[in-house]
Amino acid sequence: MAYLELQNVSKLFGAVAAVKDFNLAVEKGAFVSLLGPSGxxxxxxxxxxxxxxxxxxxxxxxxxxxxxxxxxxxxxxxxVFQAYALFPNMNVRDNVAFGLEVTGHPKQEIDERVREMLALVRLDDTAKRFPHQLSGGQQQRIALARALAIRPRVLLLDEPLSALDAVVRVALRGEIRRIQLELGITTVYVTHDQEEALSISDRVVVMNQGLIEQTGSPEEIYRQPQTRFVAAFIGTANQLNGVVVDRTQVRFGEILLRAPVPSGLNESSKAVVLVRPESIAIHAAAPTDAHNVLEGTIQTITFLGPITRVGVDVGGTRVVADMAASNRAAFTHTQHVWLSFPPDACQVMANQ
Amino acid sequence: MKQRPLVLQSLLVALFVAYMILPIIATYIFSIATKWDITLMPEGYTLEWYQTAFDHPYFSITLTNSFIVSIAAVLVGLLFIVPTTYWVHTRVPSAKPLLDLLMILPFGIPAVVLALALIRVYAFPPFARSPFLLISACVIFSMPFMYRPVSNSLMAIDVHTLTESALSLGANTLQILLRVIAPNILPGILSGSLLVFATVFAEFTLANLITGASFKTFPILLVEFTRRDGRIAAALSVISFTVAWLASIAILWGSGRGRKPTEEALGAR
Amino acid sequence: MMSFTRIPRKTWSNWLGVAPFLAFCLAFEIVPVLLLLSGSFSDKQGAFSLGNYAKISAPIYVRSFWNSIQISAITAILGAILGLLIGYAIFRLPSPRVREALIALSDVTTNFAGAPLAFAFIVILGSNGVVTLAFEKYFALKLYPAFSIYSYSGLVLAYLYFQLPLMILLIIPAFAGLRREWWESAHNLGANTFQYWRRIALPILTPSLIAGIVLLFANAFGAYATAWTLGGSNITLATIQIAFTITGEVLHDPGAGDALAVVSLLIMGVCIAIYQFANSRARRWAR
Structure with missing residues (x-):
């Protein structure tokens, strides 16, 4: 039996089911994220x-x-709550000590634990300060120290970074993971930010409309999305709607795409081929030795720092492809281009 | 487990409501009762007391006087306090703390003390005991009620950004004032005006001490009748309550949900 | 607070726009009050003197202040405690419409001070008032002469009528400022309801509570019309004594009036200062 288990859990708000028949098993010491859109x-x-x-x-x-x-x-x-939720009438020391004081721990033990926790979140010198004198990131670290001070069996974090600036957010998420590994504490982390969930977790649970869409390691979630929702929600994926021809081919418009068709899909059933933009290569001339070649016109060229994302109109379907920023000069707006991608970069699923 | 707090809760609220409306309702009934002193409910109903009150020579005089003072206080507020508030918000933000302070002071000066201070200074004609002095006192006394809603609406709309965006769209100063600023702060001005009106209309202390018999207002007449004839006093009280109710309802209705007159004024304290 | 990005160019001419209003305040508020202050330290010839303050040490004046302070303190504390409880009951009502209606009621009734209110209390609690009669009839309880609406006990009831809703209006925003996460964090960390109220909710509410009490105190201390209508010269309050020195109903001594007024202003000033301080505290926490 796993350390933390939810079995067939459901929750209704009025007539609306917020959570439906939810099953989850979290191993001791694991970091699990619940990821999904709001609601x-x-x-x-x-x-x-x-x-x-x-x-x-x-x-x-x-x-x-x-x-x-x-x-x-x-x-x-x-x-740990989204909006810090530190008690404004208490200084940092009293906030962190609160859980121990109300459960009647001896003062010496409390003082020691507070010091230990403040050292853990690297805010040793803030004990006498009040929450309103701290920055958002500092407040959230104190909130973490406060939650950990009671030596909880499970640490729960509810969108703890969403109120913070981008830079602080990235730094603090590293801190959270470091502390979690250091203490080996079982952690459930709620976020709507896929990058956050993928970067921090051992396992990710993607949820939609009260149901689990997929559970897996960050790599699995990213590379093998099991549903269209997961594919669309995690990262960017091109979705090419077509019809299954045989076990290795899907017809997309006039073109036959080579892609591994899963056994659940029958011939001539509707399917969607998912391809990530980073798997697609762009050519100024028709490639001779490539599979899955699409032809189209460049609509947009967007500079994204390390890469440049190109939007191509392929017979009415927009396909985006990434290339190294250094190749950008080779392409211009409205240019006619060819796209290609290997069959094993494709994932085929039913198109309901 | 949740039963008991709910019962206690409803009981508290019910007692509070009873305390708040019982005196008012009793006064309304008393004003139309023929005789109501030994029985639990009146023995009969009549409009005689209203008739007597209306016929009293001072009735229309005091009512007129009260309207004059109230409307004058509102006008001074509109011509003086609203433009000043707007000016400070847009042109002299450094004067805002001073203005805030001036608007808190009236809460710290009891009406009797204000009356005393004014009478001492303005002891000479044409000011001495004049309606003019009374109006000035009422303006001082009621100005936080005008200032706070207007100031709050100016804060809420961020005059600066609105003015700048209107300018960038090619509007001139007059167009900005009439078509951008005014419509946005109008609810504040309206609720401030009604609040000033209601407060000054019910004002007894300043009127009694500054002008007294030489310029009687409606509340003065009311107090006189509480000592002479309770039934007519009841009729006058009902009129007074009704004016206050009407003003309050107009404020609540006019300024929409969530903006409460007293809360607004309290913001100043 | 707003930030003003545009820097006004002609600061001094801009101040001219405020001048008329400042002049008005100076003429009808600041200067008269300052003259009152200096007058209170002068004798009839205008020389410096503490004579006026010696005059107000007379028993009648000392008693009037003591009465004012007592009535204000009693109605402030009663109003604050009851207002806190009723305010919480209203705040926790499940129906937002009922809650809104009760807040609106408080808003209207807290402004119902003065003569009409005093008279309304005579109607229900006078010697032939409907409540007085009901007590006699249903509980065989004679309120008079132990209680009288024309006395201090009646005054407390009448004052509470406007104090209570004022406190409710002040405290409900404070309850609304108690964030749900505070309760949840405390509960999550092992605290029970009592520990939460004692260690978190009440300390957070304290500045608002103090602000409410001093505001109610000042509100009652400055009141005049209600007491005058109810009790007339039977009731000895500071404001009533000050008014006497204006209307000359008893020994008319302007000097004593000035001194009484200055002492009242001092008490009110202290209240407003405490109020401002407590309020800034409350706001800082509400961030």
Missing amino acids: CGKTTTLRMIAGFEMPDAGALTLDGMDITSVPPNKRGTGM
């Missing part, structure tokens, strides 16, 4: 783990114990 049920799931929402069906177990009806203040989950 997908990820925060509700986290709040059910914390005990702020009661599931309407299903059960939660933590370390072999059923916690479904345990009140939040007895669960031993440490939660």
